[in-house]
Amino acid sequence: MRADKRKRLEARGWKVGTVKEFLGLTDEEAAYIELRLKLADGLRARRTAKGISQTALAKTLESSQSRVAKMESGDPSVSLDLLVRSLLALGTSNRELARIISAR
């Protein structure tokens, strides 16, 4: 298990704002990780709200179920690029995207 994955797992479950001090992260790193987690959570929320499975979403994304699962779990092996493109593919507007990002 890689270090950044451990960080991710540890980061989950901690309130936003306390992650940074607990782990040895710079401000940007912390902000970046928190951003990823927000997008990951937003993706799952949108998918389940639409009532479709990871497999179905993967099909429209021309990706695979396993990658969707990794996306939603905040796995460090998925890029912000893919997260955002997935959200857009689910019909997320810029305004909604902004809301996800600036959420507490």
Added chain:
Amino acid sequence: MRADKRKRLEARGWKVGTVKEFLGLTDEEAAYIELRLKLADGLRARRTAKGISQTALAKTLESSQSRVAKMESGDPSVSLDLLVRSLLALGTSNRELARIISAR
């Protein structure tokens, strides 16, 4: 010159909202490209506002001047990941990031 680069160049100069019909883009593709351009413009705006050169920014990013130039020009060879991380490195808050994304 590659196709997506041509698209980018053509996209620049066109008002948001008219890009899609002109080129043969799906809704998500158009939204994705527009998002990239917003971030690229936001990055340049923030850097110049701080009065630092591309070279100086590259140093804090542990990247290179050429990559910063590509970032700001919206070159398709740079990822959304790098764009966002650069903005964060410039001290952009989530709220400001959201504003950049949802800007018209």
Added chain:
DNA sequence: TGCACCTATGTCAGTCCTGACATAGACTCT
């Protein structure tokens, strides 16, 4: 129980992105 569906996690070859480097044009001084 057996079956179907959903999700999580690991692995891997191929593709994409990265920093570094080279080079060129524009601008400002002296």
Added chain:
DNA sequence: AGAGTCTATGTCAGGACTGACATAGGTGCA
């Protein structure tokens, strides 16, 4: 003119990400 600074653009080896696949655990239902 020449030197220094800033930016744009092309190239490339190496590292990061990708889709695909395998596999396992969970849940619901006949």
